[in-house]
Amino acid sequence: MYLNCHTYYSLRFGTFSEVALLQLAQEHHVRQLVLTDINNTSAALNFMRKAPEYGVKPILGIDFRNGVDQCFVGVAQNNEGFQELNTYLSHFLHQHIPIPERAPVFKNAFVVYPFEKVLLNEYDEFLLHEFIGISVRDLRRLPFSRLKNYTDKLVVQQPVTFRNKRDFNAHRLLRAIDNNVLLSKLDDDQVASEEEKMYPIANLAQVFSEYSFILENTQKLLDGCELFFDFSADKKTQNLRHYTGNASEDVALLKKLAEEGLPYRYPEVTQAVKDRMAKELDLIIQMDFVSYFLINWDIVSYAREQGFFYVGRGSGANSVVAYLLRITDVDPMDLDLYFERFINLYRANPPDFDIDFSWRDREHMTQYIFNRFNHVALVGTYVTFKERGVIRELGKVFGLPKEEIDALSAGQTNLKQLDTIAQLVLKYGRLIHGMPNYVSVHASGILISEGPLQQFSATFLPPKGFATVHFDMIAAEDVGLYKFDILAQRGLGKIKDTLGIVQYNQPEKFTFDIHDVKTFFKDPTINNLIKTAQCMGCFYVESPAMRMLLKKLEVDNYLGLVAASSIIRPGVAKSGMMREYILRHRNPGRAEEKGHPVLLSIMPETYGVMVYQEDVIKVAHHFADLDLGEADVLRRGMSGKFRSREEFEKVKDKFRSNCLAKGYAEALIDEVWHQVASFAGYAFAKGHSASYAVESYQSLFLRAYFPLEYMVAVLNNGGGFYSAEFYIHDARMLGATIHPPCVNQSVAANVIYGTHIYLGFMYLRDLEERVMQRIVNERVAQGRFLSLEDFLDRVPIAMEQLSILIRIDAFRFTGINKHELLWKAHFALAKGKRVEHPKLFKPKQPKFQIPKLHTTDLETAFEQWELLGFPLCSPFALxxxxxxxxxxxxxxxxxxxxxxxxxxxxxxxxxxxxxxxxxxxxxxxxxxxxxxxxxxxxxxxxxxxxxxxxxxxxxxxxxxxxxxxxxxxxxxxxxxxxxxxxRYADMRAGKKALEDKKKDEERV
CATH class of the missing domain: 2.40.50.140 (Nucleic acid-binding proteins)
Incomplete structure (x- = not known):
């Protein structure tokens, strides 16, 4: 009987989850229920998945509104109807335009107009699928309304938004936050009626007992709805099923590509490689993952055509087929990567392929994917109300001063001394803490589906213009949609840019292949950089923590770096096994003394210590006798990405019972479980770690042999772990001469000529981008500037912008002191901003007699500090x-x-x-x-x-x-x-003189 139910995905309106709604229905003996969140479908899939557990027949719909003004409620008769509603809503969310008050003619969805809307707009004709909704509140007015005669169109529309007074209070706070007003100023028309709650079904029937036809109409509508989504373990994938449009052609193409990749990857093909390839292909075909591999191959193939750098990582990097298709550059044969982490017969979801692109290329690649495939959308995610954010929002709602909000948010208050309002902020903050605030975009996930994604959700359009579904990656996997991860990172931009810089700065040395990483692995110069932790600017190995670990482990080879890349992750350190790993690495014999024989036999290369994600699977499988499917449940359950906690708990119990049955001591079981539990969700798959190590070696090669070009690329790609100042310092330590920006040498980014690095205009924080472009464009078109006067004749510029350039010494080529240049500039631009128009004739610049002026090194340092954010001299000189x-x-x-x-x-x-x-x-x-x-x-x-x-x-x-x-x-x-x-010495001297004079006067 409930056709209009809201969850907290009716953003900044609803007050509880979809599971809480089902619990409420169960408590009130409600057997059929329509979820209709306001302009949102985030809860739909999980509502459908969980409903059978509560004995509820789930029905989906959408509450179409403009703000809080309800236009109508759409109720899906079937899956096609839900797709119709989603497609309709998506149109308005994409266009950011109001929803019409009258619904279109849906073929597979009912429409329910609220009683008040029908009266107000004087609707008098209704189509077969259209109805008039009557709430408990509206029922009092029905006998006095013309609508009482529409006996075949009236249905129960009792909205459900609250469970109790507490929910209603939370709702009012959410509405005040949404309207950005004080709670006391919140308009009543922005708040739902407190009567929007669920009654036991018998009570509701009693209220409408005088109008049995309304109950009958409502029941008939509900009975006419039936939706189904497959959430079973053996569900079919909803991803694009056939890359070529045909299953057999997909298989033929995958085999062909793998065969073609053999000579490129393995000039001498061994039988072991052939066997591994055949085994993988058989399983990929059997598991119906062929299209998934081919789509990833398509993406990276296009990237190579465009000259884009990429790194393929994730569990898919454990695959020889992925290596042959050039999805990844990690050789699983070399590293003996664990095949079952990549794929096994128990695995329902495809292996992970995280493909990193340069931060400059990622948007291009995303656009390619949207253009290349028919049904594409980004994965959504939910930004929730966090503790500090809640305090800030509610502080404003309750009218607290900013200073008090700041102190309360930072926790810098004595709770016992808080006034009543501050205590209310904390009290009510608990009501909305953790609720979704708005739907955002997943960091990397893209869905490529067999059919329209509106089958599952409406889509919205974030600022970058890519359609995005309302649900997250967990809901996507629940229904059989597996994301493709397209990520951005600056490390690849650094590598790509360095190659371009080397080509113009040292073209005679550009004789290497950056993808020839196996040569880099054996290079003693590179390995010595790792051992001594001279890795500033290099991907994943430059942080203080990594530098410390590399020295402690004395890493000087590729395999050592692969291990270090995973050991640095939080879980290994948390379990205490990072320290134990280092001890076993540095002290031969300790592994045999401290390690359990079974663990040593499972993980000999890591001294019996769990380092990689697949180690969890190995230990669960070989140590605790779980099958591979159960072992993967264990790994996924600890990652936080797994939905079924019940299934995880069963596997956890079986882990312990199996170990006890094998006769292991309780202390050993506890120790091993502690290792598994503390790091499984944080550790990398070995192939993933190896992918990182490959990129690290590429970065280290460039730093070793082209250090200055590499540091310029690092700076031009936004740096890394440290600020620009320290990369500039490192470049100086590597032999560069650093110059401040110059109008004749610099561009927006940093440039290098030989060993001379000229900082880019981009570091001048107050210099406008259009001014930078004018300078560079004019210099390229008409040649170098000859003087300040020549510059002023050719570049339209305001005095404050010119002042920045002069103060940073960008006109030092003139040989004129910058104080003198500032005087000249003030005289030349005395009337303010220059008129921007083409100059047919050069204006005659007036001559001025300016006294001889001087600049000290100290003044220059402070000028640089102000304009660049750091001085170019040693800070110790200051x-x-x-x-x-x-x-x-x-x-x-x-x-x-x-x-x-x-x-x-x-x-x-x-x-x-x-x-x-x-x-x-x-x-x-x-x-x-x-x-x-x-x-x-x-x-x-x-x-x-x-x-x-x-x-x-x-x-x-x-x-x-x-x-x-x-x-x-x-x-x-x-x-x-x-x-x-x-620069302010005269000011300070004047101030001191005034203070001294005042003291003298006081003494007198």
Whole structure:
């Protein structure tokens, strides 16, 4: 009897989940129910999946509204009707236009107009599929309305939005947030009636007992609806089933491509390769994943045609067929990648292929996929109300001042001392915490389906213009839609750009193949960079944590880097096995002493320690005797991407019972389970880790042999883990001469000529993009600028923009002091902004007599600091008091287990907490020689001292070594002062004179 039910996916309106709605229906003995969220279908698939558990026949519809103004409710008679409703809604969501008040003629959907809307618009004719909805509230007015005579059109339309008063309060808060108004200013017409709740079915029937025909009409409508989605374990995939349009042709094409890839990948084909390929092909065909492979092949083939760099990773990188189709560059034979992680007969979903493109190329590739295939959409995701966001939103709703909101959000308040309003913010914040706030776009997922995606959901159009479904990746997998992951990363942009820079800067040395990674694996120069952690700017190996791990593990080869790429993940560290892995790696014999024989036999190359995702499957299968399907349930259940917790719990119990049956000690079972549980959701598949390591080696090759070109590419691709300042510093340490922007040499990005790097105009934060373009376009068209006057004749520019260029010394080629240039500029542009029009004749520039002016290095440094965000000189040259010592990273070994006094320029700091919740810091700094060193502030010290932004700090602490990695355990720390800005010396002197004069007067 309930045709108009809302969940909290009626965004900023509804108040509870689709599961809570089903629970409510069960409690009220409701056996049929229509889910009709407002202009949204996010909950539809899970509602359909879960309904049978609650004895409810699920029906789907949409509540079509403009804002809160209800136009009509659409109720799907069948799956075709749901597709009709989704297609109709999608049109308006894509076009961002109002929904008409009168519905179109749906072929497979009913339309219910609200009682009030029919009266207001004086509708008097209704089609066969159209009805008039009467709520409990409307029933009081029906006897006095002309509509009482429409006996065959009246149906029960009792909206369900709330369960209780608490929900209604949450609803009012959501409406105030949505309207961005104080709760006290919220208009009544923006709020639903408090009577929008569910009554027991017997009570509802009693209320309408005088109008039995309304009940009969409603029951007939509900009985006329039947929808079905297959959520079973053996469901058919809803992805595009045939790449070529024919199953046998798909199989023939896949086999042909694999055969053609053999000589490229394996110049000497062994029988082992042939056997592995045949085994994989048989399973791929048997599991009906052929089209999935071919679509991925199509995507990467197009990318290669366009000259785009990409990295194929994920569990699919464990596949020889993927390697032969060039979806991935990881050779699973070389790495002995675990076949069953990639695919097994128990696996229902296809293997993961995450394909990374340069951040510049990803949108192009997404557009290609939308153009290439018929039924494509991005996967949705839900942005929920988080704790701090809720406090901020409700703080505004309750009218708290910004300062109080900031303090409350940051948790910087004593809860016992909060006033009534602040306490209300916290109290009601709990009502909406975790609710969806809006539907967004998944970071990478694309759906390519057999039929229109409107079969499953309406779509909306985010700013970049790609249709996006309302549901997330979990709901997609539930119904048999498996996403293709197309990601963006800057590392690939760095590699691609470096190749272009090398071609123009050192063309004679461009004789290498960047894809010849097997040669790189054996290169001692590259491997030494890894061993010494000289990896600044290189993909996945440049962070302080990775640099530390590489040194501790003494990594100097590809396999070591593959392992390190997964060991660095949170789970391995959390389980304590990162430390144990390092100990076993550095101490021969420890693995046999500490490791269990079964675990050592399963994972000999990682010393019996679980490092990769497939290790979970191996341990579950070989150690606990779970079958491969159960083992994969275990892996997926811990990843947080698995829906069926009941199934996971069963497998978890079986893991323990099987181990006990095999006679393992309780302590061993607990230890192994702890390892599995603590890192399974975070660890990489080995093929995934290997893909990362391949890209790392490509980056390291370029850094080793073309370091300056590589650093320019790093900077032009937005840097990486560190800020631009430190990549510029690293380029200088590698032999570059760094120049500030120049109107005759620079472009928007950084450029290199030989060993000279000219910073791009992009670092001048207040310089307009159009000014940059004019400068470059004019210089390309008419040649270099000869003087400031020549520049002013050719480039229309406002005084404030010209001032930026002069102050950064972009006209230093003139040989004229920039103070003099500023005077000239002010005289030349005295009337303000230049008129932008073509100049037939060069205007005659007036001559002015300007006194001789000078600029100091100190002034230049502070000018750069203001305009670029950092000085180009050593920050140590700006100290107010010179450093009391010259200790640096090179001296740490001599101070091992002793105390050291050292100065450092802060590069980055990681603020973290111990397992007891106490704050501590890890900081990386540059010493006075430009070398990097590391410090740690344990909780007692962190309680006394904290980092106060960028700058130079003086440390006193103990030098310690952990597995050969040297760091300083800080005891005391003090931030150092810089010299005063000399540009404002006269101002400070004047202020001091006034203060002195005032004091003198007071004494008199």
């Amino acid at each position: 100290l107010a008091e010179p450093a009391k010592n010259s200790n640096g990273q090179q001296h740490l070994q001599a101070y091992l287990n002793k105390h050291i006094d050292i100065y450092g320029y802060l590069v980055t700091v990681k603020n973290t907490k111990t397992h007891t919740g106490k704050r501590m810091h890890f900081a990386t700094l540059l010493d006075c020689y430009g070398e990097v060193f590391d410090t740690v502030l344990f909780p007692p010290v962190a309680a006394k001292y904290s980092f106060r932004g960028k700058g130079i700090y003086r440390f006193y602490g103990k030098v310690v070594s952990e597995f050969g990695f040297l760091s300083i355990e800080v005891i005391k720390m003090q931030k150092q002062d810089y010299v005063p800005d000399p």
